[in-house]
Amino acid sequence: MTTETLSVALAERSYDIHIGPGLIDRAGTLMKPVMNGNRAFVVTDDSVAPLYLDRLLASLDKAGIKHLNTVLPHGESTKDFSHLEALVDAMLEARCERSTMVVALGGGVVGDLTGFAASILQRGLDFVQVPTTLLAQVDSSVGGKTGINTRHGKNLVGAFHQPRLVLADTQALTSLPRRQVLAGYAEVVKYGCIDEPEFFAWLEENGFHVIVGEEKARRHAVAVSCRAKARIVAQDEREGGVRALLNLGHTFAHALEAETGFSDEMLHGEAVAIGMVMAFRLSARLGLAPVEDAVRLERHLAKVGLPTGLSRNRVWDVERLIHHMAGDKKVKDGKVTFVLARGIGQSFLTREVPAEAVREMLQDFAKV
Ligand SMILES: NC(=O)c1ccc[n+]([C@@H]2O[C@H](COP(=O)([O-])OP(=O)(O)OC[C@H]3O[C@@H](n4cnc5c(N)ncnc54)[C@H](O)[C@@H]3O)[C@@H](O)[C@H]2O)c1
Ligand SMILES: O=C(O)C(=O)C[C@@H](O)[C@H](O)[C@H](O)COP(=O)(O)O
Numbered sequence: 001m002t003t004e005t006l007s008v009a010l011a012e013r014s015y016d017i018h019i020g021p022g023l024i025d026r027a028g029t030l031m032k033p034v035m036n037g038n039r040a041f042v043v044t045d046d047s048v049a050p051l052y053l054d055r056l057l058a059s060l061d062k063a064g065i066k067h068l069n070t071v072l073p074h075g076e077s078t079k080d081f082s083h084l085e086a087l088v089d090a091m092l093e094a095r096c097e098r099s100t101m102v103v104a105l106g107g108g109v110v111g112d113l114t115g116f117a118a119s120i121l122q123r124g125l126d127f128v129q130v131p132t133t134l135l136a137q138v139d140s141s142v143g144g145k146t147g148i149n150t151r152h153g154k155n156l157v158g159a160f161h162q163p164r165l166v167l168a169d170t171q172a173l174t175s176l177p178r179r180q181v182l183a184g185y186a187e188v189v190k191y192g193c194i195d196e197p198e199f200f201a202w203l204e205e206n207g208f209h210v211i212v213g214e215e216k217a218r219r220h221a222v223a224v225s226c227r228a229k230a231r232i233v234a235q236d237e238r239e240g241g242v243r244a245l246l247n248l249g250h251t252f253a254h255a256l257e258a259e260t261g262f263s264d265e266m267l268h269g270e271a272v273a274i275g276m277v278m279a280f281r282l283s284a285r286l287g288l289a290p291v292e293d294a295v296r297l298e299r300h301l302a303k304v305g306l307p308t309g310l311s312r313n314r315v316w317d318v319e320r321l322i323h324h325m326a327g328d329k330k331v332k333d334g335k336v337t338f339v340l341a342r343g344i345g346q347s348f349l350t351r352e353v354p355a356e357a358v359r360e361m362l363q364d365f366a367k368v
């Protein structure tokens, strides 16, 4: 089976993304050329470890790379200060050196936390992403955003720290529960909505194959997504401008995640699906996008089984959601920067959004 290789063009921080089946077994050989020493420290979680850790370690052995590892509890609540401290401690205990290659084996939680730990340990260790969720393969493993959540909000402490290599083993996705596949699929749809309307149309036709696990469709979706993200990151690594488009739906999503306590009540990808519907509904309400495009997005997300509205199992406090949004990283001079759209594939940034329109849109969603 074929492997596709893309590149993230960032001058001296450039790196390759390999996409295809069986890459975990080749990790050691692929990592060797980007390593300064002969040691690796592998970080994973307790759901991924029984599935893929031994295979990864065997590939390091085969390449003659010495290694130690640590296993974290799975789930979004691991992406916090206490687990960061425990991880940094484990890395120091293991006598990680500046030349030790840190390896993040897992989903976005392991990737974000491990990347951040690597960025601060001894002022910066190199790291490799081995993403094992669809979300991590199409989004979080690429682009160098690392960090943790705090009680003040999502991803509010972190660093830009690019990996040296990304190995997206599409075979690893076969063990992923459907709910997690769908959460990752929301970020795939995001690229279509940002500036690739033909990809959105492809997903309307083929999204089902991506979700049920057809290897060729999955590989295509991962490759198109990584290419889209790499193109934007190469233009604007530290989010001075255009990179904020990758935040489509996220200002709302992060507020929803904060409100649900960064728990599995609402996964990041599920929040992004709802957040994108909110962004399109708001765009339509402001007369910027045709209502038909908001409906089209909602219809596709609902058809594959993603949430498009707020659960009736809790009471949503709109003022609290607005309060969370006010802490967004895209706030400038006290004004939230929104990612809105003129239609599918035509997203843009604006800070000229009347507060009342946002409030009314959220009230519509919160209605019982
Ligand atoms: N840095 C970025 O650019 C970026 C982009 C998007 C999302 N994120 C972050 O990523 C996180 C979400 O990542 P996620 O959706 O991967 O969640 P996750 O890391 O929590 O993984 C989801 C679950 O799947 C399990 N799992 C992972 N791989 C598996 C496999 N192959 N088979 C079976 N189970 C497996 C994990 O143990 C976990 O329980 C959020 O914190 C989000 O903020 C970051
Ligand atoms: O890489 C980016 O840039 C993104 O915005 C990707 C998002 O999917 C991801 O969830 C990111 O962590 C959100 O960015 P943040 O800066 O708002 O934390």
Ligand SMILES: [Zn+2]
Binding pocket: 139, 187, 250, 268, 272
């Ligand atoms: Zn995201």
